[in-house]
Amino acid sequence: MAYYLMLFAAGFAGSFHCIGMCGGFACALGRDGRGRGATLLRHLLYNTGRLTTYCFLGALAGAFGEVLCTPQGSRVLLLGDSFDVAQRTLAIVAGLLMICMALQFFGHVRVFHRLSVGFAASTFAVALRSLLVAQGRAAPLAFGVFNGFLPCPLVYAFAAEAASSFRPLAGVLTMAAFGLGTFPAMLLMGGVGRILTPMWRQRGVRFAGGCILALGIVTLGRGIAPMAGHAAHAWAGGHPG
Amino acid sequence: MSAAGENLCSHCFLAVGRRPMRVMVNGQSCAFCCYGCCIAFQVKSGKSEEWDAAWILIRLGIGGFLSMNIMLFSILLYTGAFSGADANVLPRIELLLCILATPAVVILGGPFLVETWSNAIRGRLTSSALIVVGVGAAYAYSVLAVVEHSGRVYFDTATMVLMLFTVGRYLEAVGRARAARDLEPLLAAESECATVVDGGTERRVPIREIDAGMRVRVRPGERIPVDGVVLDGASWTDEAVMTGESRHIGKNVGSPVIAGSINLDGPLLIRSSGPGTATRWAQICRSVRDALSRRGATQRLADRVVAAAVPLVLALSLLTVLYWAHRLPFDRALLVGLAVLVVACPCAVGLAAPLATSIGIGRLARCGCLVREPGALEALARTRSIAFDKTGTLTSGEARVVNIETEGVEADEALARAAGLERHSEHGLARAISLAAAARGLEPVVTREVRIVPGRGILGSAEGHQVAAGNGPFISDLGWALEPRLIARARSQEAAGHSVVYIGWGGRVYAALSLDDSTLPEARATIDALRGRQLNVTLLTGDIAAVAKRIAAAIGIDDVEAGLSPEAKRAGLERRRRFHKMVAMVGDGLNDGPVLAEADVGIAVGSATDLARETAAIVLPNNGFWMLPWVVDVARAVRKTILTNLIWAFGYNTIALSLAALGVLQPILAAAAMAGSSVLVVVNSLRLARLPDPSASLTGRSAPETPCQVASAVLDPVIEPG
Numbered sequence: 001m002a003y004y005l006m007l008f009a010a011g012f013a014g015s016f017h018c019i020g021m022c023g024g025f026a027c028a029l030g031r032d033g034r035g036r037g038a039t040l041l042r043h044l045l046y047n048t049g050r051l052t053t054y055c056f057l058g059a060l061a062g063a064f065g066e067v068l069c070t071p072q073g074s075r076v077l078l079l080g081d082s083f084d085v086a087q088r089t090l091a092i093v094a095g096l097l098m099i100c101m102a103l104q105f106f107g108h109v110r111v112f113h114r115l116s117v118g119f120a121a122s123t124f125a126v127a128l129r130s131l132l133v134a135q136g137r138a139a140p141l142a143f144g145v146f147n148g149f150l151p152c153p154l155v156y157a158f159a160a161e162a163a164s165s166f167r168p169l170a171g172v173l174t175m176a177a178f179g180l181g182t183f184p185a186m187l188l189m190g191g192v193g194r195i196l197t198p199m200w201r202q203r204g205v206r207f208a209g210g211c212i213l214a215l216g217i218v219t220l221g222r223g224i225a226p227m228a229g230h231a232a233h234a235w236a237g238g239h240p241g
Numbered sequence: 242m243s244a245a246g247e248n249l250c251s252h253c254f255l256a257v258g259r260r261p262m263r264v265m266v267n268g269q270s271c272a273f274c275c276y277g278c279c280i281a282f283q284v285k286s287g288k289s290e291e292w293d294a295a296w297i298l299i300r301l302g303i304g305g306f307l308s309m310n311i312m313l314f315s316i317l318l319y320t321g322a323f324s325g326a327d328a329n330v331l332p333r334i335e336l337l338l339c340i341l342a343t344p345a346v347v348i349l350g351g352p353f354l355v356e357t358w359s360n361a362i363r364g365r366l367t368s369s370a371l372i373v374v375g376v377g378a379a380y381a382y383s384v385l386a387v388v389e390h391s392g393r394v395y396f397d398t399a400t401m402v403l404m405l406f407t408v409g410r411y412l413e414a415v416g417r418a419r420a421a422r423d424l425e426p427l428l429a430a431e432s433e434c435a436t437v438v439d440g441g442t443e444r445r446v447p448i449r450e451i452d453a454g455m456r457v458r459v460r461p462g463e464r465i466p467v468d469g470v471v472l473d474g475a476s477w478t479d480e481a482v483m484t485g486e487s488r489h490i491g492k493n494v495g496s497p498v499i500a501g502s503i504n505l506d507g508p509l510l511i512r513s514s515g516p517g518t519a520t521r522w523a524q525i526c527r528s529v530r531d532a533l534s535r536r537g538a539t540q541r542l543a544d545r546v547v548a549a550a551v552p553l554v555l556a557l558s559l560l561t562v563l564y565w566a567h568r569l570p571f572d573r574a575l576l577v578g579l580a581v582l583v584v585a586c587p588c589a590v591g592l593a594a595p596l597a598t599s600i601g602i603g604r605l606a607r608c609g610c611l612v613r614e615p616g617a618l619e620a621l622a623r624t625r626s627i628a629f630d631k632t633g634t635l636t637s638g639e640a641r642v643v644n645i646e647t648e649g650v651e652a653d654e655a656l657a658r659a660a661g662l663e664r665h666s667e668h669g670l671a672r673a674i675s676l677a678a679a680a681r682g683l684e685p686v687v688t689r690e691v692r693i694v695p696g697r698g699i700l701g702s703a704e705g706h707q708v709a710a711g712n713g714p715f716i717s718d719l720g721w722a723l724e725p726r727l728i729a730r731a732r733s734q735e736a737a738g739h740s741v742v743y744i745g746w747g748g749r750v751y752a753a754l755s756l757d758d759s760t761l762p763e764a765r766a767t768i769d770a771l772r773g774r775q776l777n778v779t780l781l782t783g784d785i786a787a788v789a790k791r792i793a794a795a796i797g798i799d800d801v802e803a804g805l806s807p808e809a810k811r812a813g814l815e816r817r818r819r820f821h822k823m824v825a826m827v828g829d830g831l832n833d834g835p836v837l838a839e840a841d842v843g844i845a846v847g848s849a850t851d852l853a854r855e856t857a858a859i860v861l862p863n864n865g866f867w868m869l870p871w872v873v874d875v876a877r878a879v880r881k882t883i884l885t886n887l888i889w890a891f892g893y894n895t896i897a898l899s900l901a902a903l904g905v906l907q908p909i910l911a912a913a914a915m916a917g918s919s920v921l922v923v924v925n926s927l928r929l930a931r932l933p934d935p936s937a938s939l940t941g942r943s944a945p946e947t948p949c950q951v952a953s954a955v956l957d958p959v960i961e962p963g
Binding site for chain 1: 298299300301302303305306309310312313316317320
């Protein structure tokens with residue numbers, strides 16, 4: 001449980017990044033003319049859409065991890081213990097990815113800059129833009145669903161963490177904890193607009209970077225030094241998977 | 242790191258660090274901290290466009306929300322997350338899946354069902370029927386399984402298949418919208434409004450309601466709605482779409498303006514010179530819309546194949562289910578059948594040709610080239626032979642009168658009568674005669690009952706006499722008296738390569754005008770470029786052999802037929818068609834109209850004639866002759882794209898169909914590949930929009946008068962009075 005609380009905290013801290021990136025969307029969705037309840041519903045729908053996408057990505061990542069690490073004669077004997085090579089490799093890759101993301105939050109590394117294909121990216125942007133101004137009651141939900149797919153370093157980092165959990169359920173829970181962590185700030189943005197100064201957000205982003213860095217190091221540790229990784233894990237409350 | 246003066250992300254206003262991502266958005270350089278912010282910035286700050294596909298997107302979002310939940314639980318179900326102690330929750334999970342899937346199937350499947358139904362009542366089976374039958378079967382089977390607590394459920398398959406097909410539909414819509422973007426300025430004449438100034442008030446009026454004499458205000462950045470004359474203001478205009486002219490043209494008080502051109506930087510007040518529906522812009526708009534609504538030959542063939550394929554695929558899938566039902570549990574057999582239906586759906590086939598064609602038409606339209614017949618591009622691409630008319634096409638068409646031989650009358654009198662007759666014609670020689678008369682300060686003799694005999698001459702009556710002007714055969718057909726001395730002098734002029742027009746009245750020929758016509762400076766390079774594209778080049782002209790030979794030698798054409806009447810030109814085309822199957826004919830639009838109509842592809846160059854009477858399938862702008870090789874390139878690229886699209890779509894369907902029937906392909910994978918196939922067709926077609934500009938694709942061309950380069954390049958900053 002403590003593990004998921006930590007993810008929640010990381011998500012909450014990370015939402016300082018969200019305020020910058022997606023908070024604008026929350027503001028743009030704005031208030032509903034039909035009153036306070038409708039406004040709340042609008043933003044709940046938007047955030048539910050986002051959360052669903054995160055959970056889906058978590059399930060996919062977890063299933064991907066599981067498929068990759070299903071024992072198929074790849075077990076090796078190491079120091080008398082059996083460790084899955086694939087599992088460890090995945091943990092190392094995920095850990096490195098998370099550390100890269102964390103460093104990106106500190107402004108040191110640039111990842112995923114050349115990830116885009118012109119058509120895909122601009123089509124996506126135009127698609128989101130048209131949803132942002134669409135009038136239907138369900139549009140915020142749809143917008144949230146697509147918003148969840150925006151290439152966000154936070155989401156990548158947590159998807160990597162979900163993959164290294166090797167279980168779809170654990171993956172879903174990882175992403176859900178992260179997603180719920182981003183809820184308060186995003187809901188707040190819907191109500192009050194940009195309340196935090198860039199400096200405070202910058203601090204929040206650093207804090208999120210620190211959390212992700214810590215998670216990344218623990219995950220990396222699980223891959224490189226299984227015993228130490230397990231120890232760290234036990235300290236963090238244990239992994240359900 | 243957050244020291245003052247450091248760059249901030251344009252979107253989230255956080256420090257971008259030492260290696261920011263720099264992108265141009267809407268013409269300004271922006272720095273972003275991450276790629277997500279870059280997209281988010283584009284979403285928020287981009288130009289807001291009307292987006293027809295928005296409703297598909299909402300549908301997709303809601304469907305995505307539901308089907309992602311379904312997938313999520315299904316993944317958990319498949320990976321055994323609910324096995325063991327949690328096994329008793331299994332029926333509840335299945336019920337939950339059913340509850341989630343039902344709205345998803347309604348929301349995502351609705352449009353497919355409506356389409357199937359509306360076609361079915363008209364007795365047609367379309368590809369959406371395959372999706373409806375397949376998904377309907379999977380959904381119905383799963384609902385039954387939930388009710389009876391037996392067997393597995395396949396809600397995930399049903400919704401994901403619908404989801405992926407809707408994604409395919411959405412991308413189609415995006416592709417179509419992109420294709421329409423180039424055509425939008427041409428089609429706007431029917432939808433846009435203009436600001437009419439009436440006394441002191443201004444009101445917005447649809448362009449079609451504008452009449453001659455109305456005063457119209459055009460703000461900077463707006464399109465000029467009607468032809469007219471500037472009453473007030475000065476500005477630069479961009480006429481590229483209308484004339485292919487890429488230079489910005491300065492306008493001030495008294496300058497004529499063309500409907501459809503863009504007013505760039507200053508407000509203009511113009512007086513309309515005619516109704517808004519009579520402009521070339523409005524004519525182009527009507528003709529482009531007609532062209533888009535018709536289907537080319539390849540697409541008609543593809544449509545027929547699709548129509549035949551749908552019932553076949555339904556039968557095949559039924560057989561597959563029956564076959565596998567003997568060997569596998571029924572639900573597995575049903576899945577194999579579903580995979581067959583999904584994979585055989587020929588969505589990409591229906592998209593292959595229209596998308597590529599409309600993007601090609603849009604690409605040409607950007608440089609002022611107008612395609613009136615969608616099949617014309619495909620035909621032009623297949624053509625290996627191209628025939629040219631001479632006057633006004635290979636030559637400037639602006640002949641000069643160089644000599645006047647008379648017999649018994651003054652040269653001025655003959656010229657005045659000829660001018661009175663010829664001002665009713667738009668033929669190149671006719672204009673030269675009118676100009677020559679004007680240069681001498683002669684008043685054209687008023688002529689009535691004018692009749693043009695294409696390719697031969699012109700006939701009318703003035704001052705009680707019949708007046709005629711035309712070539713030798715025309716005069717001898719009339720049977721008018723002709724002095725032998727005049728004939729001899731005219732023949733010597735013809736031998737020198739001049740065009741001779743005989744002028745006569747009252748049953749007798751009095752004068753012979755010699756006209757000389759110079760070749761276009763870019764003709765030789767253009768002909769060479771066409772020959773470099775493996776095109777057989779021919780000159781078919783009504784002019785005499787000496788002139789034709791001289792011109793042909795100057796521009797490098799070996800195959801010449803001269804002295805042809807329009808009928809003989811058609812016969813000439815027919816002869817070439819026997820060798821080359823398809824022949825294109827390039828002319829100036831009016832006097833060779835029947836021949837252009839007869840050719841497989843008629844191409845008119847720079848015709849100032851009325852577009853409505855135009856018989857050519859492709860119309861190049863004024864002075865646009867040099868673009869011809871580029872037009873051929875575009876046509877060939879369009880045809881190649883259509884063919885690769887069709888080969889891909891059909892080939893993919895065939896291979897995947899066999900895999901599916903063998904039970905190797907999962908339905909969801911099949912649907913994903915199907916959507917991927919649509920994406921491939923869209924992306925492949927959109928490459929056409931990035932074809933190089935004509936000036937970039939034709940190197941070594943002699944400098945033309947109107948290069949159609951990027952419209953923003955100001956090549957000539959001198960304000961032209963118009």
